[in-house]
Amino acid sequence: MAWQPRDTSHSSALGPGNTGPSLADPRPGNGNHSVRNAVLHPTCGAQAFAVIPAAANGQPHKHTQDPYVTGTSVLGITYKDGVMLASDTLGSYGSTKRYKSIDRLVRVNDRVVVGAGGELSDFAYIIKLLDELATDDFVADDGVQLAPSEVHSYLQRVLYNRRNKFDPLWNSLVVGGVGPDGRPFLGTVGMIGTAFTDAHVATGFGNHLARPLFRERHRPDMSEEEATKLLHDALRVCYYRDKQSINKFRIITSTAAGVKLTEPFALETNWGYKAFVDPTANATGAW
């Protein structure tokens, strides 16, 4: 059977967008590691001009194993009116602070917000998938939009399926919003498809630095001021102790009234403790 280029448009069997490599394609002739798959055919129908060397040598496709441009922790808490997600705006390239104005918190629709840490190109793909879902909702024009628990479920399935094909989307996601019953929803999905919901969540370093503060101080009926203060304190600690962070943050809030994204802001930090001034006054050789 001649090789057929696969669809990039919606296929109801595959769900919106591309869900992955040719293994997902049920048509015969695709999905096996033959030399045919070494040649990359452009879907516009032009002549092929690129080849995957490993596939040409008969080896199976090896997909990206390491993240390159990454975001660090995302914090999320529920409060009286809804949920708040917070993150900094840094895209790190290894140890380099490369992109300092990345938005890692996005609005899906009036009821759902998503935040991500990890590989930012994979997050861009996830945003594309969610955008297609939201557009479908808009086009249907029936007054019904995706609920946060539905987005959480959807992302869990996408990430778990990619994990099973050994081609993960290298992200830790936080999904939050106000459900159709008016109750706040907050959940998290990991890169291998781990998913759960809680009153407060965090990804990455936030788990160790922010969750203890949340456990002490969080209450489900917090006011907006209290919730903002708690997030600010947690962000500050994350900035102090996470080397891949900068002092530039955004907070996205989802309530029954809609979604609000703050402008980037900085937090006050204190580096002036007495002991930092001359720490080794009495300890020659220490630092």
Place this chain on the structure above:
Amino acid sequence: MVKAPEAGFQFDLAKRNAYLEAKGVKPPAPWKTGTTIAGIIFKDGVVLGADTRSTAGTTVADKNCEKIHYIAPNVYCCGAGTAADTENVTGMISSQLDLHRYALQRQTRVVTAMTLLKSHLFKYQGHVSAALVLGGVDVRGPHLFTVYPHGSTDALPYATMGSGSLNAMAVFEDEYRDDMSREDAIKLVAKAIRSGIFNDLGSGSNVDICVIEANDKVEYMRNMEYLQGRTYDRQQPIVFKPDSLKVTGEKEHAVVNLDAVHIIEGEPGDAMDVST
């Protein structure tokens, strides 16, 4: 004949391990032993804190061990890492400082303990797995140091070590102020250790606190917070007071139906009567 194992570190397999690693074989990862230890400098001294859980892999070996070790009358040291290493290293340095005090007739300085510890650990290139929070008060004031297994040190106003260190450090970064009072400092260290106990699986049980002030004034509060107590005490046997239960109904059942039992008279040892 079985040969007794040689004492000290064995490096015979180093070449083989390097070869294997070059071939892509991952060596087993070192156990991250569970602990939360913390220290803080307050206005007139130092407060040290530690949890009390000692783990062997995923089992809790000792539910109430002591992680704050005596070094000198005015110097104490919390230890994280391999328990044998922390106990013995602090014991050794404590003995050395005993002799040192006899020779000098002076109070031990905290930097002396720090230098002895770091020299020893550096000599063993990190193989002695002891991560310490060393604190004390001497003629130059209160001091707090962290000592890492490879031999580096930090001089800090507040410090945490162990698997629960990030959880405890979050509390310190949020609430530490210069020149805290004694009571506030104790409360803050206890809160930081509790943060490690409740958020880290490697730390648990109770909180030990040690407060060191000038002129060898030390208050060692063993199990200052006893968190591992049973939340429910089961009573065996359960004793109900006579009128404490309400009788809702009564039913009579025959337990043994005596009509079903045929009693055969006769001498023991007689053959069974099988006539129908």
